[in-house]
Amino acid sequence: MAPRKPTLLLFDVDGTLTKARQSITPEMTEFLRSVREHACVxxxxxxxxxxxxxxLAGGDEASVHRLCEYVFAENGLVAFKGGEQIHKADLVSQLGDAFLQRFINFTLAHLSKVELPLKRGNFVEFRNGMINVSPIGRSCSQAERDQFxxxxxxxxxxxxxxxxLTEQFGDSGLCFCIGGQISVDVFPKGWDKTYSLQFVEKEGFDEIHFFGDKTSPGGNDHAIYEDPRTVxxxxxxxxxxxxxxxxxxxLR
Structure with a gap:
C-alpha cells in the first residue's frame, strides 16, 4: 500500500457525514476507516x-477517537488529538454571567413573540463554547424538525x-450564524470553526481540506470554508x- 499522504480531511458532521441530527450509516463509517489509509481524518x-x-458512534466516545484522529467539538473549543484532550475554552469566563443573562432574557423575549405552527422545549441551549438558539425548540421530533x-x-x-440579535448585540463581539436545520449559533468572534485550525495548521500537513454543507455566507461552515488555510x-x-x-x- 502506498504511504499515507500528509493531508488532513476535516469534516462537518450534520449534513456532511450524517443526515441532520441523525446517526452515521455503517457504510459511511467504513468509508471513513478506509479514508484513513490515505489521509488524516x-x-x-x-x-x-x-x-x-x-x-458518529452511538455515544461511544472511544470509537469516535478511533475513527477520527482529530475531534473538535463546539467548533474546537473542546479539542482532542489521538483521543487526548488538548484544549478547552469556557464561554462564561469570556462573557460573564451578567451579560449572558441579559442576552438570554432578550432572546427568550424575542422568541415569545414568534408565532409558529408549533413549539416545543429547549429554546436556548447553553454549551461550553456557544449558545444555540432554536425558535421551535430542540425538543422537537424529527417530523416536527422537518416541518420547521x-x-x-x-x-x-x-x-x-x-x-x-445583531441589532441588539452587534457591538458585543458576538457572531450569529444559522446552524443546522432549526437553530442559530451564537459565539464570540473567532470562535467559529476556524478556531480548530490553530491545532492543526502547524502539524506538517501539505493541505487541509474542509467538507461542509452550510458554506454560504451566514452558514456556520462559511468561515472555515473560506479560510486561506483550508481547501x-x-x-x-x-x-x-x-x-x-x-x-x-x-479512490475511484
Missing part, C-alpha cells in the same frame, strides 16, 4: 462532544432572529461528501 462540529459521539425546515425556508424565521469543499449531503472525497483521493 478529523471532525469539527458545533455540537458538544456527547452529541457528536451519539451521531419548510416553514423557515418560506418565512425566514431564523434570518429574522439573526437580524434582531474548502461544499457538499449537499453525505453521499456527495463521499463522492468528492473519492475524487480528491483518486
Amino acid at each position: 478529523g471532525v469539527v462540529g458545533g455540537s458538544d462532544l456527547p452529541k457528536i459521539c451519539q451521531q 425546515v419548510e416553514y423557515d425556508a418560506a418565512h425566514g424565521v431564523r434570518s429574522d432572529l439573526v437580524r434582531a 474548502g469543499h461544499s457538499v449537499v449531503d453525505p453521499s456527495d461528501t463521499r463522492r468528492q472525497v473519492e475524487e480528491l483521493l483518486k
